[in-house]
Amino acid sequence: MTWLGMDKGVGRRGAIAGVAVTAAAAILFVLVGRGSDAAAQSSVTVNLPPAAHDRIYASPFARGRPIVVLDAGHGGRDPGATSVSGDLHEKELTLILAQAVRDELVKRGRVRVAMTRDDDRYLTLDDRAAVARRLNAAMFVSIHIDSAANPLARGASVYSLSDVASDAEAAHLAARENAESGAVSAGGTVDGMLADLAMQSQMSASAELASRLVNKAAGRVELRPNPHRFAAFHVLRRADAPAVLFEAGYLSNADDELLLRDQKERDKMVIALAQAIESEVAALARH
Numbered sequence: 001m002t003w004l005g006m007d008k009g010v011g012r013r014g015a016i017a018g019v020a021v022t023a024a025a026a027i028l029f030v031l032v033g034r035g036s037d038a039a040a041q042s043s044v045t046v047n048l049p050p051a052a053h054d055r056i057y058a059s060p061f062a063r064g065r066p067i068v069v070l071d072a073g074h075g076g077r078d079p080g081a082t083s084v085s086g087d088l089h090e091k092e093l094t095l096i097l098a099q100a101v102r103d104e105l106v107k108r109g110r111v112r113v114a115m116t117r118d119d120d121r122y123l124t125l126d127d128r129a130a131v132a133r134r135l136n137a138a139m140f141v142s143i144h145i146d147s148a149a150n151p152l153a154r155g156a157s158v159y160s161l162s163d164v165a166s167d168a169e170a171a172h173l174a175a176r177e178n179a180e181s182g183a184v185s186a187g188g189t190v191d192g193m194l195a196d197l198a199m200q201s202q203m204s205a206s207a208e209l210a211s212r213l214v215n216k217a218a219g220r221v222e223l224r225p226n227p228h229r230f231a232a233f234h235v236l237r238r239a240d241a242p243a244v245l246f247e248a249g250y251l252s253n254a255d256d257e258l259l260l261r262d263q264k265e266r267d268k269m270v271i272a273l274a275q276a277i278e279s280e281v282a283a284l285a286r287h
């Protein structure tokens with residue numbers, strides 16, 4: 001008897017709740033109906049970041065070979081430096097150079113290649129470095145083209161990772177490139193000390209790669225005085241691999257712009273980069 005009585009009570013309350021829900025649904029229908037015209041007239045577009053695909057480029061004979069990550073600097077809403085002529089942006093040339101180096105390395109067949117971007121898209125510094133970490137890359141090469149207030153400044157340079165900048169210009173360049181990173185130090189803890197030890201090894205490997213690249217480029221590519229420089233570049237630090245930043249020249253210099261527009265001149269850079277990368281990968285494999 002008690003169970004049945006509770007059942008009837010529940011039934012009555014359910015009926016009342018059902019009426020309330022029906023009424024609420026009716027009100028909601030009216031409100032939605034009234035707003036449908038406004039909704040049809042306006043829309044909201046949300047730009048979602050592209051999914052990471054980590055595509056590997058390689059010849060069929062390169063299975064199991066080390067992976068090199070090529071990073072075409074800037075992209076998307078970040079055009080980078082603008083040429084003297086005003087009709088060329090850094091993001092366009094860095095992508096052309098990175099794709100050419102990729103194709104040369106794939107043709108030679110000694111390494112596999114991944115790219116941080118293969119089209120015109122914006123990536124944060126951490127997005128770029130994360131590609132190397134996910135793939136456990138043997139090397140990370142970030143390609144840029146500089147700009148300077150002095151229109152006579154010209155020539156390619158190679159930057160390796162260091163806590164202390166080689167000169168004021170290197171420090172300024174690193175600060176400019178690091179502006180978006182918001183990097184935080186891990187010093188003062190056991191994990192931080194272990195990370196420091198690993199970082200010292202990474203810095204040494206980065207410097208060796210930079211020296212090798214300068215040697216391969218000498219005589220083929222217009223280099224600036226003292227072309228190997230160093231500073232605390234966040235994207236190089238976060239790659240967790242031997243890493244360098246290659247500045248292919250100055251878009252603020254008319255002569256460098258002409259060279260960078262010339263495919264034959266770019267091909268010289270491409271060959272130098274490809275040979276230096278292969279030599280460094282071979283040296284790392286012997287350690």
